[in-house]
Amino acid sequence: MNALIKSATIVDSKSDFHNQEVDILIENGKIAKISKRISNPKNYKEIKLENLHVSQGWFDSSVSFGEPGFEERETISNGLKVAGQFGFTAVAMNANTNPVIDTNADIAFALSKANGAACDLKPIGALTKNSESIDLAELFDMKNAGAVAFYDYQKPIANPNLLKIALQYASNFDGLVLSFPQESKISGLGVMNENINSTKLGLKGNPVLAEELQVARDLFLLEYTGGKLHIPTISTAKSVELIRDAKAKKLDLTCSVAIHNLMFTDEKLNDFDSNFKVLPPLRTQNDADALIEGVKDGTIDMVTSDHNPIDIENKNVEFDHAAYGTVGLESSFGALQSLFSTKKAVSILTKGKSRFGVEDSKIEIGAKANLTLFNPETKYTFSKTDVKSTSKNSVFLGTDLKGKTYGIIANNKIELSE
Missing domain, CATH: 2.30.40.10 (Urease, subunit C, domain 1)
Structure with a gap:
């Protein structure tokens, strides 16, 4: 070329x-x-x-495409095309497919589907078999096949001993373990942030405590094992504090936040718009401010779109029954520039590469x-015509970017x- x-x-x-x-x-x-x-x-x-x-190519540490099994939501081929058109030269793809990506053959399949794309696919293998949080998956074999990390997408690891063993085992081959920050027994059936708004709307709440207990537990386990941990998509002010303190201990730790948790609060749910049903849920302005500060001071290493296409049959239903998730590749840059300078936005979009095995690419x-x-400099109101993903479930529709x-x-x- x-x-x-x-x-x-x-x-x-x-x-x-x-x-x-x-x-x-x-x-x-x-x-x-x-x-x-x-x-x-x-x-x-x-x-x-x-x-x-022109900048170095951008990287997103958390995207979902659906294939195999949920091609009606998005295919790998179209997903990578969308990622490329909206600035990403590499994306880490989650294992939330059907079947779950939990073997070396599954990793090979995903990579084969990415052949010929301008945007690199970096597959994340499931941490446990079928993401059921019972037995560890074939971590070493998946690593050899091309997996860049191990994560049961948005599924908490309930058994602390399982996470302990995973961290210890993966450290033998420099494997990166991800642990979703939610204590399920505390979060229960909550579908939004537990707050005065959840009471007003009559929706079950998911309290900040559910996240913070899990983050604290995982940090204790990391300190004990000396492993390599990434905590994806934190959403509370206390989580930022806990991670800041852990980093002061020089633990091998990184974390990310979803861009929509920086931009929006739980007040957006007043109209029961299921596009705003995301996990972790949108929190308060105090949480959003603390997360933004965490990005600025480096406590939070990466900002992800947490791109998760959901078909209309699973979004256009009662709020309680709607699936979690929003597409975000198309809006990431415009959203980041609504919060940060161009220099900072580009820095955010190029951070995290080495953590996920993506080659750096200095312009020389x-x-x-x-x-x-x-x-x-282009200013516009994000609309459905800006969404090029197969699914159109964007939390940013109607937002000035x-x-x-x-x-x-x-x-x-x-x-x-x-």
Whole structure:
């Protein structure tokens, strides 16, 4: 693949060309030249777009696509196409499929479905067989097949000894273990944050205590085992405090937050819109403020879209019975820029790569072209036409966002938004 990017501002603090407006020549998938002005005698494809900015390729640590088993929600092929069009050169895919991805053959199947895509698929294997939290899955075999981590998506590990053994075993081959932060006996049948709003709406509440007890337990287990732990999608102020204190002890620990838990609060549920039914639930403004501060000071390592397509039959039902989840790949950049500067938003979107085995991609001559193309200034109201996923269950519908993506150049391919 050959291309010439014209008049692009580079946003990459690791690059010698940071904040410079330049042309970028790409030959055979590698950056051949970066200069103020580059001619095009070989008539390569020229990419010239309004207010074009270029950064290292972005990464999302938690996406769900559905395939195999839930192709009506999303396929791997279309999911990766959407990810690429909206700036992501790599995504970590959860194991919440049917059957659950819990063997090396399942990992191989997922990777085979990703062949030829511009966006890299990094499969996450289930931590336990069939994600039933009883017996450990084939962790070592899945790691050898290409799994980047192990996680029973949004299913808490009830048995602390099971998590202890998982951390100890996975440490033998540098395996990353994920543990969903929820104590199920406390959360019970709660469908939203337990608060005055849940009482007003007559909906069962899921208290912050359910998350914080589980986080505290997992941190004790991590300190005991010395393993490698990632706590995905925290949602409370106390969770931020607990993780900040644990990091001060130099534990091998990272965590993430879903972008919608930074943007919205439980007041959004007043109209019983099931698009806002997410897990963990939307909390209070105090929680959102603490999470934003955690992102700013580095306590929270990654912000994820927690992209989870749900078909209309499982969303357009009574709130109590609706499935949890929102799509988010299409809105991640615009949402982040509503909260942070462009420099910070790009930093967030490129963090977490090494934790999930994704190669870093500094913008320099001779490097593989692994680039995200975007315009940070475009302002718009996010609508259903912006959702390119098969399922349309977006929590951001009707929200004012800032910044649009043009696509990516990666894996010797160009994937531009339509």
